[in-house]
Amino acid sequence: MLRTCTLYRLSLPLRLPMRTAHGDIRDKQAILVQLKDDEGIEGWAECVALAEPTYTEECADSAWTVLVHHLLPRMARWLRAVGEDVDPRNACEAFRDVRGNRMSVAALEMAIWDWQAARKGQPLIELLGGGRDRVDVGVTLGMSESLDALIQSVETAVEQGFRRVKLKIEPGHDLAPLQAIRHRYPDLAIAADANGSYRAEHAHILQQLDVYNLEFIEQPLAEDDWFDLAELQATLRTPICLDESIRSVSELRLAARLGAARTLNVKPGRLGGFAATLQILAAAHEAGIATWVGGMYETGVGRLHGLMAASLPSMNHETDLGPSSRYFERDLLKEPIVFAEPGVIQVPRCCGVADWVDREAVRRFSTAIWSADLRTL
Numbered sequence: 209m210l211r212t213c214t215l216y217r218l219s220l221p222l223r224l225p226m227r228t229a230h231g232d233i234r235d236k237q238a239i240l241v242q243l244k245d246d247e248g249i250e251g252w253a254e255c256v257a258l259a260e261p262t263y264t265e266e267c268a269d270s271a272w273t274v275l276v277h278h279l280l281p282r283m284a285r286w287l288r289a290v291g292e293d294v295d296p297r298n299a300c301e302a303f304r305d306v307r308g309n310r311m312s313v314a315a316l317e318m319a320i321w322d323w324q325a326a327r328k329g330q331p332l333i334e335l336l337g338g339g340r341d342r343v344d345v346g347v348t349l350g351m352s353e354s355l356d357a358l359i360q361s362v363e364t365a366v367e368q369g370f371r372r373v374k375l376k377i378e379p380g381h382d383l384a385p386l387q388a389i390r391h392r393y394p395d396l397a398i399a400a401d402a403n404g405s406y407r408a409e410h411a412h413i414l415q416q417l418d419v420y421n422l423e424f425i426e427q428p429l430a431e432d433d434w435f436d437l438a439e440l441q442a443t444l445r446t447p448i449c450l451d452e453s454i455r456s457v458s459e460l461r462l463a464a465r466l467g468a469a470r471t472l473n474v475k476p477g478r479l480g481g482f483a484a485t486l487q488i489l490a491a492a493h494e495a496g497i498a499t500w501v502g503g504m505y506e507t508g509v510g511r512l513h514g515l516m517a518a519s520l521p522s523m524n525h526e527t528d529l530g531p532s533s534r535y536f537e538r539d540l541l542k543e544p545i546v547f548a549e550p551g552v553i554q555v556p557r558c559c560g561v562a563d564w565v566d567r568e569a570v571r572r573f574s575t576a577i578w579s580a581d582l583r584t585l
């Protein structure tokens with residue numbers, strides 16, 4: 209029986225600040241979940257909510273409150289009701305009456321999967337249905353001060369072996385940088401991510417990006433701008449990839465029916481967990497929508513889980529989840545995530561990630577620690 213849940217609120221310095229359409233990110237604000245059962249077997253997962261509610265409505269502060277006051281009491285009640293019969297595929301039932309808050313839900317759901325893998329002594333990736341041993345990795349680049357600085361960053365990424373460069377774009381910072389990269393690297397896989405920063409009247413700019421032969425343009429318009437997304441996709445040769453727009457199977461079907469996208473950025477930590485991810489992947493496959501796994505600047509704990517999702521056989525593109533050194537001087541793992549060969553990460557076939565976690569580092573970077581007994585919560 210699961211006995212305790214501990215939450216760690218962490219602030220982990222990023223190696224380089226990341227400039228996005230929503231501003232600079234300098235420290236990774238993270239929440240880790242640690243479950244422990246009667247026998248001391250653990251399950252870990254990460255809540256991927258960012259410091260500010262700018263990517264979705266969730267943020268690290270709201271996630272902490274929701275986890276402590278609303279989700280963990282529900283999970284404790286569900287665990288008592290199912291007894292020994294814990295099936296992670298049904299864990300979302302514990303949160304059935306909760307609206308939204310999918311990043312917070314995902315952290316608990318994925319920790320249950322992680323614990324189940326450890327308890328069964330079965331690699332987590334096998335529990336998820338089995339995946340590839342290795343995944344190809346791309347890099348995300350923020351907006352640079354100058355085109356020279358941008359080309360320098362691309363050059364470094366290409367030298368390190370990254371298989372795709374995804375550039376953050378926004379109105380006024382799009383055509384020139386993408387043209388500069390394409391001119392310098394005629395054959396490089398390039399993509400762009402706008403984080404919803406354009407509006408329908410910018411369609412003529414986005415149409416001009418077609419000549420750069422991008423793998424996709426990610427979330428060009430606001431997440432709920434369905435009709436404009438569909439009209440834009442109809443005028444573009446480049447696939448639109450949806451990220452923030454897709455939170456459920458219903459929204460995936462809506463996108464497919466409207467023709468609002470041809471690609472989906474899958475993030476288990478945003479979609480409500482592994483079970484929700486597997487359902488959305490099945491729906492995407494049925495609708496002919498390509499899929500790949502994007503990153504949330506996760507610490508190593510969340511990145512290991514993301515890499516497992518990225519290794520699922522139905523994925524069509526490189527993942528954004530890179531080696532630890534790309535993000536942090538010091539990750540929260542005993543051994544950092546590294547390239548097995550340039551641009552390729554070997555996906556660990558571990559029975560949950562507990563053995564990877566450096567508890568000393570977790571405590572050192574924690575700004576708050578909260579623990580509860582799940583038998584009485």
Ligand SMILES: [Mg+2]
Pocket residue numbers: 401403426427451452473502
């Ligand atoms: Mg994105």
